[in-house]
Amino acid sequence: MFTGCDHTESPFRLGGKWTAKIVRCLEEGPRRFSELAVPLRGITSKVLTETLRHMERDGLITRTVGDGIPPRVDYALSPLGRSLLAPMAACCAWAAAHLPEVEGAREAYERVAGSAVR
Template identity: 65%
Template sequence: MAEPLDPDMFTGCAPVTAPIRIGDKWTAKIIRCLQDGPRRFSELKVPLTGITPKVLTESLRAMERDGLVTRTAHPGIPPKVVYELAPLGHSLVGPLDTMCAWSRANLPQVLSARESYESR
């Protein structure tokens, strides 16, 4: 039987949802798309193959709410809206680089483990 969790192990952890949800498919990809500078909504759709306009809008709004992205609307017809990483969003580029390096180094092991699991 597993031992009960020590409630003190979570001391210092915020009791709110993390800014980047582990299962969120798009946040890290959006950060990558914006890491080299601002882009318009339509420019984001191109590299984010498979994302719907609704999901892109929801993701950008959530990231703006969390302080990761800034949204600037320029007047005109049609209005020009530009998204860019806020300083907080830029601070995630390094950890994303680390996660990508880990993925590249360990992907064969992960795929092998999946194959072993599936063949049981």
């Protein structure tokens, strides 16, 4: 167990398929639900709604309801959510630097795993 991580439930949701992508979509500023759905091709309305609710609950985003009919709802990164941008950039840089190694390891694994099945 890592120091400081002795709780049973991890606070991190970045392992989910959509959370990091939503953080990136909100990096430039607030967006409406429909504006998020466009760059997140393939996400269903249900999954987007659930993910936004989880992120709001965890304090990563804020949800602001404005006047109007229908009401305008904007989602934005909170200061806590913005604090994820630097670690995410570091992960992206690591991935870019090591992608050939990862791909090579995957190919080697598939060769070994494939020959073991036969």
